[in-house]
Amino acid sequence: MTYSHKKIELKWQNHWNDNKIFAASDKSDKPKYYILDMFPYPSGSGLHVGHPLGYIATDIIARYKRHEGLNVLHPMGWDAFGLPAEQYAIKTGTHPSITTKENIENFRRQIKMLGFSYDWDREINTTDPEYVKWTQWIFLQLYNKGLAYESEVPVNWCPELKAVLANEEVVNGKSDIGGHPVYRVPMRQWMLKITKYADSLLDGLDDLDWPNSIKELQRNWIGRSEGANVNFKLPLLNESLTVFTTRPDTLFGATYMVIAPEHPLVEKLVSNEQKSAVKEYSEEASKKSDLDRTELNKQKTGVFIGEYAVNPVNNKKIPIWISDYVIMSYGTGAIMAVPGQDQRDYDFAKKFDLPIVRTVDTPENFEGEAYTGNGPAINSGFLDGLYIDEAKNKIIDWLEIEEKGKRTVHFKLRDWLFSRQRYWGEPIPIIHIQNKIKPLDEDELPLLLPEVEKYEPAGTGESPLANIKNWVEVNDSNGNIIGLRETNTMPQWAGSCWYFLRYIDPKNSLKPWSNDKEKYWMPVDLYVGGAEHAVLHLLYSRFWHHVLYDLGHVTYKEPFKKLFNQGMILGEDGTKMSKSKGNVINPDETVDMYGADSMRLYEMFMGPLDKAKPWNTKGLQGCSRFINKLWNIIIDSNGLLSHKVSIIEADKETLKLLHQMIKRVTKNLDQLHFNTCVSEFMVFTNHLHSLKHININCLKSFIVLINPFVPHLAEELWNSLGQTNELSFVKWPIVDNKYLISDEISIAIQINGKRRSEILIPINISKEEVLIRVKSNKIIIPYLLDVTIIKEIYIEGRIVNIVVK
């Protein structure tokens, strides 16, 4: 009888659902296993087949861990604040909460149809008032610890989106979403002091079981660099110009200085003759978007400001220039230029004919311009002869003694711009009372969004909330206005910064989570999601978690012990799936036609989880064939258990293959190598197909092995065998090595490393005996005539290599 995926899949999904098979117990003697998916933003277009790839993988591991006897927490929820719902609201007037609700329902339906073993009682939604309450509560913890502050900062203003974007949301001077131009405009914003945690975030990476690439990405993003701040006296002003340098050893070669056009000292230092030139240049620079600044990086530009600074090591007066190759937001916004040792400075010096002094001796054959390699110091007074590291230490010591500078560490990481001028986000729980800031009390939370008529932000860049007078104005009991609410909302990252903590105690109305439960479930044992969140979500949530750790709200510093990034599923044409290309594969159709199990199996079979790979419907059909084949081996044409299945003992070969499969599948699952597990199932199924009798115990073990991958099929087969115990908790089969050993083994014979033949030998015979057999092998004999044997190598059970001359 053909396998009816529709009927069978629905049947078992109902069984799991109705009996709450996958509810995680907060009180259990079993060891815990917390396996987490990056929860989705429920978009209007629903899932395509690439989205659930990671969910399939985690579901397989979740089910596998249950078979291994662990108490598994495997939750799902919705990251439901976000721009698309708001854009839609602007266009149609539909409240984002309505769109969001519809989208969530569609996503939930799609995810459920794949038969995942989530504990749906723990489902969360970041827009839920109960959830918003605790997101705001965490914000207040940050605020009270001095990690949230207001600042007038040049922000990335995108007129098209009418929103201010975080640096991370701007790519090459354009908005990450939509690709619209972005400009620098000063605006009052809320910032989070993530820079205070730079070292903590950097150090925490070391012990994490994360892909190396992601750790490196985060390290680069944090961008720690060691060096010194050096003070250059300004004769004009009786103050100093401080620069940050990682090469204080080259100080004798600093022949000029460059400061950012926005640097506050520009105005004080500029000479009368240069005033107009400097002003013109500064204005040009401020108009440039980040895109322009990077595009123009080929030619150096700049203007002399007409004033000098004094090099602290030799008291020489050196000119100060402004140039946009120095940016205000890194270091001190000023550099000492060492053209002999820095290519950028070299280019600038050449262009404007400034002096170049080498301070590191170049190798004999050196032909380049600036020399950045190591070598003994020259032209550097008391540093001469020292190599870079020694020279650095010596000069820093000298600077510190002379009080002309000090050892300093700088980070690329900047504070996190945390406010958005948007409606559909968590309101920031702050009241402004006459230039003072008053955070809400905990019992005033959640501060919910008011109803608005227009979702369009005010043209000034203020959030639409600014127009809702009776929400913005906070009155006392007499109706007097005592303050104004903050109208900025939080960015979408806020909700995802801590959702994994809420899953462990999703219904707690007194606290965001109970400490006992947090201690039991955290940290997340395995976190699977796309690599696109490498620096944003993963850095932000680590930051919040570090803060919560310092405040004593969580037990472990790092939230995600092991991280894995699934790759992308490309369209059949090998390019990224997109509506515009028309190569999107819809999971609804796929599941309807082939069933959830086929789709699960195929996505795992396609290739390594972390690689990008193209979809191929033929490949999916192959997996569907496999499921039918296995079904037809076990179930006869009347829909009954095949007469082949019996208690007749399995032959040696079958037992060997079975245990080999158990061994390999277990190992491969531990390494998240799902594709090779599927191969193993196919090999074993091909073997079953050739058998006259199938031992029921072997079959039972096999069904447990395939259950994580194709749970509906497995449940139905399990049921067909007359099993009444809950398959999901049946013990994972154990390898018995005695079945893996056969009496005979095939080994290869090489002559001079070239494979010439192979022979079957009894296991455990000596090297001498093997060689006797090898040398009497018909194919080998001719190779040994008229030659001298130099060496005979025997690797037990693998290979014989005879080296001849």
Next chain:
RNA sequence: GCCGGAGUGGCGGAAUUGGUAGACGCGCGCGACUCAAACUCGCGUAUCGAAAGAUGUGGGGGUUCGAGUCCCCCCUCCGGCACCA
């Protein structure tokens, strides 16, 4: 430019971590079933060659009895960062 990763049949990909390269699936070819097709089943399928054999894991060198795997140089592709001082 810098950081990270990858290059294996017609395609997706395996390879016990230095030991028989190409498992498994797709595709393709031949055959069986069928009036026919689909499904299903059987056999075959790295390349060249009639065969013996030779060649073969991006290219070039090296270490080794033996290299897809280790070392050096180079090329290509993907991801990230990019005047970060």
